[in-house]
Amino acid sequence: MDTQTIRWRPGAVELDLDLGVDGPPKVQRLAAVGGGRSAAPSAAIPIAEVHLGGEGSGTSSSERLMGSAVGLRLRTVDHRTWTDGDMAHLEVTARDAMSGILVIARWSSWRDLPVVRCATEVVAGDEPVHLRAVSSVALGGISADGSHWWHDHEVGFAHNTWFRELMWQRRTPAELGLDDTGLRTWGIPSSRASFALGQRGSWSTGGHLPMGILRSRVERRSLLWQIEHNGAWRWELGDQDDALYVVASGPTDQNAAWSRRLGPGERFSSVPATLVLGGDDDEIFGALTDARRRVRRPHVDHENLPVIVNDFMNALMGDPNAENLPPYIDAAARAGAEVYCIDSGWYTDGAAWWNDLGSWQPSSRRFPRGLDQMTRRIRDAGMVAGLWLEPEAVSVASPIAELLPAEAFFQRDGQRVVESGRLQLDFRHPAALAHIDAAVERLIIELGLGYLKFDYNMDVTQGTDLDADSPGDGAFGHQRALLEWVHSLMDRHPGLVIESCASGGQRMDGATLRVHPVQSTSDNQDPLLTAAIAAAAPTAVTPEQGAVWAYPEPSWSDERIVFSLASALLGRVHLAGRIDRLSGAQMRLVQEAIDAYRTTRTRIRTALPFWPLGLPGWHDPVVALGMRDDDGELITVWRRAGSTTVRVPLARHSGRPLVVEAVFPTSLPTSVRWDADAGEIVLELPEEPAARTLRLRGKS
Known part of the structure; x- marks a missing residue:
């Protein structure tokens, strides 16, 4: 041939x-x-x-x-x-x-x-x-x-x-x-x-x-x-x-x-x-x-990595109102947050945030003096105000379901597709795009928003056959139109940060990550399980884009609070939990974590990830994630079970003298040393699950 x-x-x-x-x-x-x-x-x-x-x-x-x-x-x-x-x-x-x-x-x-x-x-x-x-x-x-x-x-x-x-x-x-x-x-x-x-x-x-x-x-x-x-x-x-x-x-x-x-x-x-x-x-x-x-699309957020507080996870859980938001906003400011995102529920007069999507008008029952009172309070506290939306979804009971033409929604065989009690907007249709674009523009301007969390809590496998060669092709067109719209929003509002979330990490793909500055990685509510997700997150998303929940609870021990906080320190901090109910000593642990993050985030944005214990398994007793740059390594080690003596191999440094020290926490005892002959960090941890974020550098 x-x-x-x-x-x-x-x-x-x-x-x-x-x-x-x-x-x-x-x-x-x-x-x-x-x-x-x-x-x-x-x-x-x-x-x-x-x-x-x-x-x-x-x-x-x-x-x-x-x-x-x-x-x-x-x-x-x-x-x-x-x-x-x-x-x-x-x-x-x-x-x-x-x-x-x-x-x-x-x-x-x-x-x-x-x-x-x-x-x-x-x-x-x-x-x-x-x-x-x-x-x-x-x-x-x-x-x-x-x-x-x-x-x-x-x-x-x-x-x-x-x-x-x-x-x-x-x-x-x-x-x-x-x-x-x-x-x-x-x-x-x-x-x-x-x-x-x-x-x-x-x-x-x-x-x-x-x-x-x-x-x-x-x-x-x-x-x-x-x-x-x-x-x-x-x-x-x-x-x-x-x-x-x-x-x-x-x-x-x-x-x-x-x-x-x-x-x-x-x-x-x-x-x-x-x-x-x-x-x-x-x-x-x-x-x-x-x-x-x-x-990816360049964004100032990739450089600054501001600390985000979101009031949903293990906290208000979709039930914000004029009574419970102010103390949470004040707690976020005390913790050192730089962005405060009001999560779901702000728009519904009912008890369930799930069933009233589409109009995106603040609830007068929840906020009789207006939601702008809350966003002003956020800005007055020195934080960027943010808001949660699910822009592609319209609840079947929402008036928007009847106000918009049927062609503005996904359809199969002439009927609108219903999934999990919702309709799916089709961003190829001008009426759908005009509706959500006007709603988001109104919220940005009226509430003074600089951060949006775009969630997506349904998986529409049916696609849409309306004005398409096939159901899959209709969905394909919508998906491309969605990202084009997100691009256009940030073009019109330089500096606006739009987080991608889909029940946590169900849209953690390369196309989404080329557009959105921040990506949610999980909805998991257990800090012991979240550790494995946090350790593996850089396989799918750059560290400076991967948001990890840290949700301290007042009923937890200091070590459990530290364990949760440490999960976010080599990525993006999504602080939640009942920070509004923490004791003074517990809040100081949170403040210590945020202060530590401010010292590491300038390195995270350029560092490369590594896994000294290999990629984490769901039930591994110990997991670890490292970040490496020209100044050395940052490593978080989570011990969930097993021996209280944890050895973390770093073969590339074997035989070399190194300094290893705790980045977080510094207020709790940390026994750590570098075994140069074995090429291992040796860390002594308490009996209960514990985590430490460490810094390694060469001896001067």
Whole structure:
């Protein structure tokens, strides 16, 4: 077969691409510079997998994304490379002669990061086509050359369910159903098996994170992939030609009832995906953290990291009023908060915040002298005033449900979609967007708001088929319109911070994080469980964006209060709990934590995460999270059970003299030392669950 190989060397990665004169173009090799070889080039797969209506796959495995008939028929038309600022780009255009479509695959990379951003664009030819799936990235031969790929690798993926977010798992391919089936004996290139994860509703991370990792057990090499979409997605791992492949995409017909009709000359762009090459977890998540910081919308909040108080969690719980808010606002100011967000319930005259969404008018029963009296009090106390909303939701009993046209809501088969007693606004419709935009503008101006918390407490798996080629495509359009609207709000109000929340961390995806400065990570109400979530949070979100609840209770011991407060000190502080009822001594612990945070946050915004005990397990007795920069390390250690002597290995410093000291708390006893010979921090903690945030630096 005639071939032409493009060797793309943007800086930190090496990509070899076979343009395949008599076959489809394929990535033969992708590696970090100096990172060794991929599997044999024969295991490469086409640069894109595109499924069209009216045809199946090009193999007999129609449930897989890999092996599309279009992918096999692609032939290279052109390729080009260019640079744009600090990024290098490679683009390959290929044509499918049968359908007439052009497929444009793009790869982009920074000179100094082993990270590649990928996307695919489809352009219809002279005839219309019906898209059923378009890959964001398709990469074969990702397992180590010559390995027993079914045993010599581990697949990493993260469960992300409500109250139990960010829990990473490791399995061999064989444990996931991908194994050596003996088919090579018969010359059959694939077992036809695959392991796939995905999400089909509007909670983009409601179940799993849109990420995966393949790690070699025989070489120091890992590949991480991340799909960046605030809706449905799918990734798939399988075997082809005695090696593993990965194909990742946004919504598909199979997993999210998505299809898109393209008329002649029309275009469709896939959701982006990011690939990271490296060794261990610290390396790949460090590089991903750098990349996330580079692609997101710039915001002053990323630099200042103000302390946020929110009165919901383990506190007012959606029942604010003119009597209970003032003491809570005053307590927040005493604690040292810089932002105060009034959470749900401020708009309802009833007892349940859940059932009165949509009008977004302050309740006169709860606030007979106006809600602006409360926001003035917040500002007078030196804090930025904030407010909770659920902008996409309208309760079925709300007058807005009848005032807006039926077309302003998600519909299926001519009926409005009802989920959890709510209707879903469709931001593609001008009436829906005009309603929520006017409501938010009114609140910002009348109440003097500088912070908004956008929550989303339902998972609409039905999509909408109104003015759409498919239910999944209607949802896809809404999801893109949602983020465009959030962009426009912050364009109009420079400095406005809009937090993303979806029952905690059920929309913790790359597309959302490119727009929102702050991201909620969980709704978990137990500090012992929250510790594992806080320790794993930087796998999904940059530390300076990841908000973690700290909710001290007056009935708790000092150590339990410290345990909860410590969970937020290497991320974003979401202070809650009954801070209005704390004793003077308990409030001083809170103030101490906030003072400590002010000394560390200037480092958090640029530091890279690491996990000296590995990524946390849900029931691990001890979990730890570190932040590393040029000045040393910050480490939080949570002991939930087990020995009161905790040893935290830092092999990279073995044999070196270091100073280790407590950042928080300093008012409680902390026995800690550095064992240089063992390369370990040795920490003595009390019998009850306890946590400490430590600082390490070299001896001067």
